[in-house]
């Protein structure tokens with residue numbers, strides 16, 4: 001599964017943790033791991 005930009009639960013924007021591997025929603029506490037797609041995450045957040 002790839003990274004998400006919008007929370008699948010409440011549709012708010014997901015934040016990226018400083019570890020660069022976890023995205024989280026500060027509204028409903030949803031979170032997901034990015035896996036190993038680091039280059040993709042750089043393209044989105046860089």
Ligand SMILES: [Zn+2]
Pocket residue numbers: 007008009010011012025026027028029030
């Ligand atoms: Zn949410």
